[in-house]
Amino acid sequence: MKHTLLANGHRIAFRHDGPADGLPLVLLHGFCEDSSVWDDFLPRLNGLQIVRVDLPGFGGSALPLSPGMDVYADAVCAVLNDLSIERCVLVGHSMGGYTALEFAEKFPERLTGLGLFHSHPFEDSPERREGRRRGIETVQSGKRDLYVAQLFPNLFAEKFAKANPGLINKLIDKGKRQSAEGIVAALEGMLARKNHSETLRNSAFPVLFLLGSEDSIVQVEQGLQAVVLPDIADIHVLPGTGHMGMFESPEKCAEIVRGFWEFCARK
Numbered sequence: 001m002k003h004t005l006l007a008n009g010h011r012i013a014f015r016h017d018g019p020a021d022g023l024p025l026v027l028l029h030g031f032c033e034d035s036s037v038w039d040d041f042l043p044r045l046n047g048l049q050i051v052r053v054d055l056p057g058f059g060g061s062a063l064p065l066s067p068g069m070d071v072y073a074d075a076v077c078a079v080l081n082d083l084s085i086e087r088c089v090l091v092g093h094s095m096g097g098y099t100a101l102e103f104a105e106k107f108p109e110r111l112t113g114l115g116l117f118h119s120h121p122f123e124d125s126p127e128r129r130e131g132r133r134r135g136i137e138t139v140q141s142g143k144r145d146l147y148v149a150q151l152f153p154n155l156f157a158e159k160f161a162k163a164n165p166g167l168i169n170k171l172i173d174k175g176k177r178q179s180a181e182g183i184v185a186a187l188e189g190m191l192a193r194k195n196h197s198e199t200l201r202n203s204a205f206p207v208l209f210l211l212g213s214e215d216s217i218v219q220v221e222q223g224l225q226a227v228v229l230p231d232i233a234d235i236h237v238l239p240g241t242g243h244m245g246m247f248e249s250p251e252k253c254a255e256i257v258r259g260f261w262e263f264c265a266r267k
C-alpha cells in the first residue's frame with residue numbers, strides 16, 4: 001500500500017506491506033529506480049512486514065533539498081518515525097546500500113541488521129568519479145533517456161540480459177520516468193559519498209553481504225574486501241548473477257534475505 005508523508009515540507013513516498021507486527025524489513029532501491037523495483041520480489045518475502053521507501057528525487061518522493069546519501073538516510077528515518085518503527089532490518093540495493101550505510105552511521109540504534117545487496121562501503125574510484133561526472137553532463141544536456149537506456153543492460157549478467165529484453169525495457173521505461181534533477185542529485189550524492197569502513201567496523205548488528213559473480217558495478221573482489229569489517233557477517237556470492245539478483249536469482253536472494261532476517265529477529 002502506498003503512502004506519503006511530509007518531512008521538512010518535503011514529500012516522501014513509501015510502501016508498507018505485510019502484517020503490521022514483527023520485526024520490519026526495510027528495502028531500499030538503487031539508482032534510477034524506485035520502490036517498485038521490489039514488486040516482483042515481494043511475494044517471495046510473504047509473511048514479513050515490509051517497508052519500501054522512494055528515495056528523494058525518485059518515484060513519488062520530492063527532490064532532495066541537497067544531494068547526499070545523508071539526505072536519503074534522513075528520509076528513511078522520517079518514514080520509520082512516521083510508522084513508529086524503532087528498529088528494523090535495513091537492506092539496500094547498490095545506491096540503497098550506500099544509503100543504508102549512511103543510516104547505520106547516523107542512527108545505529110535503529111538497526112537490528114544491515115544488508116548490502118550488491119553494494120559495498122567504499123568511496124568511488126577516480127575512474128568511477130569521472131564516469132559520474134560524464135553522466136551528470138549527459139543528463140544535464142537533455143539526454144536523460146539515452147543515459148537510462150545505456151545504464152540498465154549493463155546491470156545484468158550478459159546471458160540473462162540477452163534472454164530477458166522485455167524486463168530490461170520495462171526498467172528502462174520506468175527509469176525514463178525519473179526526473180533528470182533526481183538522477184543528477186543521485187550522481188552528485190554518490191560522487192561525494194564517504195568510505196564507510198568504520199561504520200561497518202563499529203557495527204553492533206549483523207551485516208549481510210550479497211554479491212553477484214558477474215556484477216560489473218560492484219565486483220566480487222571489492223565486495224569481499226568489506227566482509228572482514230563487521231563482527232558478524234553473512235556472506236553470499238551468487239554464481240552467474242550480475243547486479244540485479246532480485247530479478248536474476250530471485251529464489252536464492254529471497255532465501256538469503258529471509259534467512260538473514262530470521263537470524264536478526266532471533267538475536
Ligand code: MLT
Nearest residue numbers: 030031093094095096217
Ligand atoms: C546502483 O545500481 O544503485 C548504482 O549502479 C550504484 C553505483 O553506480 O555505484
